[in-house]
Amino acid sequence: MVTELLPRTMPTPAGLLDRAVALRADADLLDGYARRLLATAAALTGPAAPEWSRPALERQAAACRASARQLRTAAAALLAHRRATGTGRGGSPARDGRDVAWTEPGAGRGARG
Amino acid sequence: MRADGHAPGQPDEQDAGELLRRCAQDVLDVAEGIRAVSARTGAALLDPALTGSAHRRPRTALAARWALLRALAGGRGLGRPALTLPKSPARLPGRAGLPAWVAVTALRLRVAAVLAGHPEFARDPGMRRLTDALAADRAPAAVRSLRALLRDPGAQRALSGLIPLMAELVAVRRLLEGNARTGDGAGWALAPGPPDGQPSAGPVPPVEARDGGEAAADAVDLTEQERQTIATEGSFLGFLRNIKALSADGRILVQNVRGPDGVVRYVVQAPGTSPGRPRDDGPRDFADAWHDLFATDSPHTRSIRLALADYGIPRGADLALIGHGEGGTALLNLARDPDFCRAYRVTHVITVGSPAGGRRTADPRTWVAAITDQHDMVPVPDGPDAGPAPDPHPNRYELHYPGPAGPFPLRHTVRDYIEHLRSVVPQARETVDDALTPYRGPVVRTRAYRLRNRAHPPEGHPFLTLPTASVPTATGPVDVPVRYYDSSAAHLCYLVDAEAAQGLLPAGTRTVPSRLGGRALAVLSLYEHRCSTIGPHTEVALTVPVADLWRPRPYDIAADLLRRADLRRTGRHVLSLAVSSEEARSVAREIWGQPATLSSAVADLMGHHLRFATMEIGLVVAGRLGPGVRCPEADWVLYGRRDESTVRTLVRAHGAPRLHAGARVRMRLETAAAEPMAGQLRRLGIDAARPLFVLHNPRFTAHRSAGAVLPR
Numbered sequence: 001m002v003t004e005l006l007p008r009t010m011p012t013p014a015g016l017l018d019r020a021v022a023l024r025a026d027a028d029l030l031d032g033y034a035r036r037l038l039a040t041a042a043a044l045t046g047p048a049a050p051e052w053s054r055p056a057l058e059r060q061a062a063a064c065r066a067s068a069r070q071l072r073t074a075a076a077a078l079l080a081h082r083r084a085t086g087t088g089r090g091g092s093p094a095r096d097g098r099d100v101a102w103t104e105p106g107a108g109r110g111a112r113g
Numbered sequence: 114m115r116a117d118g119h120a121p122g123q124p125d126e127q128d129a130g131e132l133l134r135r136c137a138q139d140v141l142d143v144a145e146g147i148r149a150v151s152a153r154t155g156a157a158l159l160d161p162a163l164t165g166s167a168h169r170r171p172r173t174a175l176a177a178r179w180a181l182l183r184a185l186a187g188g189r190g191l192g193r194p195a196l197t198l199p200k201s202p203a204r205l206p207g208r209a210g211l212p213a214w215v216a217v218t219a220l221r222l223r224v225a226a227v228l229a230g231h232p233e234f235a236r237d238p239g240m241r242r243l244t245d246a247l248a249a250d251r252a253p254a255a256v257r258s259l260r261a262l263l264r265d266p267g268a269q270r271a272l273s274g275l276i277p278l279m280a281e282l283v284a285v286r287r288l289l290e291g292n293a294r295t296g297d298g299a300g301w302a303l304a305p306g307p308p309d310g311q312p313s314a315g316p317v318p319p320v321e322a323r324d325g326g327e328a329a330a331d332a333v334d335l336t337e338q339e340r341q342t343i344a345t346e347g348s349f350l351g352f353l354r355n356i357k358a359l360s361a362d363g364r365i366l367v368q369n370v371r372g373p374d375g376v377v378r379y380v381v382q383a384p385g386t387s388p389g390r391p392r393d394d395g396p397r398d399f400a401d402a403w404h405d406l407f408a409t410d411s412p413h414t415r416s417i418r419l420a421l422a423d424y425g426i427p428r429g430a431d432l433a434l435i436g437h438g439e440g441g442t443a444l445l446n447l448a449r450d451p452d453f454c455r456a457y458r459v460t461h462v463i464t465v466g467s468p469a470g471g472r473r474t475a476d477p478r479t480w481v482a483a484i485t486d487q488h489d490m491v492p493v494p495d496g497p498d499a500g501p502a503p504d505p506h507p508n509r510y511e512l513h514y515p516g517p518a519g520p521f522p523l524r525h526t527v528r529d530y531i532e533h534l535r536s537v538v539p540q541a542r543e544t545v546d547d548a549l550t551p552y553r554g555p556v557v558r559t560r561a562y563r564l565r566n567r568a569h570p571p572e573g574h575p576f577l578t579l580p581t582a583s584v585p586t587a588t589g590p591v592d593v594p595v596r597y598y599d600s601s602a603a604h605l606c607y608l609v610d611a612e613a614a615q616g617l618l619p620a621g622t623r624t625v626p627s628r629l630g631g632r633a634l635a636v637l638s639l640y641e642h643r644c645s646t647i648g649p650h651t652e653v654a655l656t657v658p659v660a661d662l663w664r665p666r667p668y669d670i671a672a673d674l675l676r677r678a679d680l681r682r683t684g685r686h687v688l689s690l691a692v693s694s695e696e697a698r699s700v701a702r703e704i705w706g707q708p709a710t711l712s713s714a715v716a717d718l719m720g721h722h723l724r725f726a727t728m729e730i731g732l733v734v735a736g737r738l739g740p741g742v743r744c745p746e747a748d749w750v751l752y753g754r755r756d757e758s759t760v761r762t763l764v765r766a767h768g769a770p771r772l773h774a775g776a777r778v779r780m781r782l783e784t785a786a787a788e789p790m791a792g793q794l795r796r797l798g799i800d801a802a803r804p805l806f807v808l809h810n811p812r813f814t815a816h817r818s819a820g821a822v823l824p825r
Contacts, residue, residue: 019157019162023154033146036143046129048130048132050221050222060214073180074154081174084172
C-alpha cells in the first residue's frame with residue numbers, strides 16, 4: 001500500500017536550503033559578536049575595569065567563534081542531507097546555483113540531479 | 114564626601130560608570146543576539162523539512178541533526194533555544210549556554226557601573242545577594258546561582274529594590290530561563306531599555322498575564338498623631354508632608370479642598386514604596402513590580418481607582434494627583450488612561466522622585482510637573498543621559514536639580530525632597546504652588562485608604578498575621594507587636610564570670626544571672642533586619658540570661674528551654690543595645706525599656722562567613738562558622754527596665770536556626786571608650802574570649818510584643 005503524502009506535509013526542497021543559508025548567516029553573526037566582545041574587552045581599560053572582565057569577555061568571544069564553526073558544520077551537514085535525499089532536484093536553477101556555491105570540496109557526491 | 118575625599122558622582126566616577134554602563138549594554142545586546150541565533154538553530158533542528166525526510170536518508174539526517182544538536186548542547190554551545198515551537202514534542206535538551214554566560218557578564222558590568230557612581234549601594238540587601246550570586250569563580254556556577262536567586266520567592270523583595278538594574282535583571286532572567294513563561298506576551302521581550310533604565314520599547318503585558326491581581330482599597334482611620342500632622346490648607350509642601358506622614362505603610366490620602374473661587378476640588382496623594390517595610394499591595398515578583406511601573410492598568414492603579422470610587426468623587430470633578438516615587442508613577446499612569454480622564458478632569462499631576470520620562474497624559478490640558486534630584490537613583494538610575502524628556506511642553510514642568518550629594522536611599526526620601534524644595538530649589542515650589550492656585554484653600558474632608566492586592570496573602574502570612582495596636586513614640590506611632598519580615602541573626606554565647614554579670618545587672622532588684630556550674634552566660638546578639646514594620650535597621654545587643662524574678666533556682670534556664678516561650682519565667686536582660694535607626698531606638702527605649710543607643714553598622718549575617726562592624730561603638734565581629742546542627746526555634750523573653758519597673762517582652766521567631774561551634778568567630782573592640790557597650794564587654798571578659806557556641810539564623814521572621822510592665 002502506498003501512503004500518499006499531502007503536499008502541505010511534504011518536506012519542501014527549499015526548506016533545508018533556506019535553513020542552511022540561515023545557519024551560515026548566523027555563523028557570520030556569531031563571528032561578528034566575537035569581534036564585538038573583543039572590542040568591549042579592549043575598551044575596558046583603566047582602574048574602572050573589573051579584573052575579571054577582560055578574560056571573561058575573551059573566553060566568551062572564543063566560544064562565539066567555536067559556535068560559529070559548529071553552525072557552519074551543521075549547515076554543511078544539512079546541505080549534504082538535502083543532496084542525499086534528492087530534494088534539490090525539484091529546486092529552481094537559481095537555488096541549485098546557490099547549492100553549488102555552498103558545496104564543500106569532496107562533499108558533492110550526487111548532489112545535483 | 115567619602116573617606117577618600119571623593120563625593121559620589123564626581124566626574125571621574127561618572128566617566129567610569131558611563132564606560133561600564135555602555136559596555137554592559139553592548140554585551141547584553143550580544144547576549145540577546147546569541148539567544149536569537151540559538152532559537153533559529155533550535156528551529157532548524159525541529160524543522161519538518163529535516164524530520165520529514167529523515168526516513169529516506171537516515172545517515173545523512175542523523176549527521177545533520179547531530180551537528181545541530183552539538184551546536185546547541187555542546188560544552189560551550191549556544192544553549193537550549195529560547196524558542197518553544199508550538200506543538201513541539203518535547204523541550205529541546207541543553208543548558209542555558211552561551212547567551213546566559215554573556216548575559217551574566219553584562220549584568221556584572223552593570224553592577225560595577227552602578228557601584229562606581231554609588232558605592233553605598235553595595236550595602237543594599239538585594240545588591241549584596243546579587244553580587245554574591247555573581248561572584249562564583251566559574252561562569253556555569255554563576256549562572257546557576259543567579260538563576261536560583263531570581264527564582265527564590267524570598268529574594269523578590271530585595272531584588273525589587275534594585276531599580277537601577279531592573280531592566281537588565283528582567284532581560285537576564287528571560288535569557289536564563291531559556292523559554293518564555295505561560296502568558297508572557299511580546300512585552301516580556303522588552304529590550305533592556307534606554308539609558309534611563311525604562312523599558313520604552315515594546316508593549317507592557319496586560320495585568321492578567323502578569324499577575325491577575327485583585328485590587329482592593331480599604332478606608333482606614335488616621336491616628337490622632339497623624340491627624341495633627343495632616344495639612345489643613347492646600348499647598349504643595351503641605352501635600353508632600355501628608356505623603357511623608359503616610360509613607361510608613363503605603364496608604365494613600367484623598368482630600369476635598371475648597372479653592373479661592375469657592376469650588377470644591379479633589380486631591381489624591383500617593384506615597385512611594387518605603388524600602389524595608391512590608392506592603393500588602395505588592396506584585397508577585399520583581400519583574401511584575403517593574404512592569405507595573407509602566408502600565409496604566411496594574412493592581413496599584415486599580416486599587417487607587419477603587420479608593421476614588423469609594424470616596425465618592427463626582428464624575429467630571431477637578432482632580433489633582435500628587436505622588437512620590439512609585440506613587441507618583443502610578444498616578445501618572447492613571448492620568449495616561451483615557452477612561453480615567455473621561456471620568457474625572459485631571460488638572461494637575463505632580464511627581465517628586467518618580468521616573469516621568471516624557472510620558473504623555475490622556476488629556477493634553479493636564480499640567481504635569483516632575484521634580485527629581487540627580488542623586489536619586491529611582492527616577493534617574495544612573496548615567497548622564499538619563500533625565501526628563503528633552504522636548505518642552507507648555508503644560509509640562511520638569512526639574513532635574515543637583516541636590517546635595519549623599520547616599521542613595523536617603524536621597525529618595527520624601528523628607529529630603531521637602532527639604533530641598535524649601536532650601537535648594539525654592540523656585541520649583543513657587544512654580545508648582547502657582548499652578549496649584551485653584552487647590553490652595555482650606556481642606557474640607559480627608560480620608561486615607563490602604564491599598565491591597567487580594568490575589569496574594571498578606572506578607573508574612575500566617576506567622577505575622579497578628580492583631581496590632583498603635584502606640585505613640587517620639588518618632589511617631591508604632592504598631593505593636595513589631596513584626597520583622599526578613600531578618601538574619603547570630604547570637605554569640607559566652608561563659609562569663611557570674612559576679613561580673615551580676616555587677617552589670619540593675620542594682621536594687623532581685624534580678625540574678627542564671628548560673629551554669631558557677632558561671633553565667635552572656636549573649637552578644639547581632640541582627641540585620643532587612644524588612645520590618647519599623648523599617649530596615651541593624652541591631653547589636655548584649656544580654657545576660659537571668660533567673661526567674663520571683664523564684665530563682667539553679668539551672669532553671671535549662672528547664673525553661675523545654676517550655677513554650679510564653680510560659681518561661683527566665684529571660685535575657687538587655688544590658689546595652691545599639692540600633693541603626695532613630696525609629697528602632699525610640700521603640701526599644703519607650704516600648705521595651707531597653708537602653709538603646711544609635712550606631713550605624715555594616716552587617717552580613719546570611720552566609721557562613723559572619724561580618725558585623727559597628728561604626729560608633731567600635732565593635733567588629735567576623736569569622737567563619739563551622740559545621741552546625743539544626744536546633745529548635747529560638748524564642749526569647751527579653752527583660753528591660755523602665756523607671757523602676759522591669760519590662761517583659763516576648764519574642765517569637767520562625768526560621769531555621771543552627772547551632773555552631775564558635776571557635777572561628779572573633780569579636781574585637783576598636784575603641785578605647787567604655788560607653789556604651791565596650792566597657793561592659795571588657796568587664797565580662799568577652800573582648801578576649803571565644804564564644805562557647807554561635808546560634809545562627811540566616812533568615813527568619815519574628816515579632817516582638819509590646820513590653821509588659823511587671824509589678825516590681
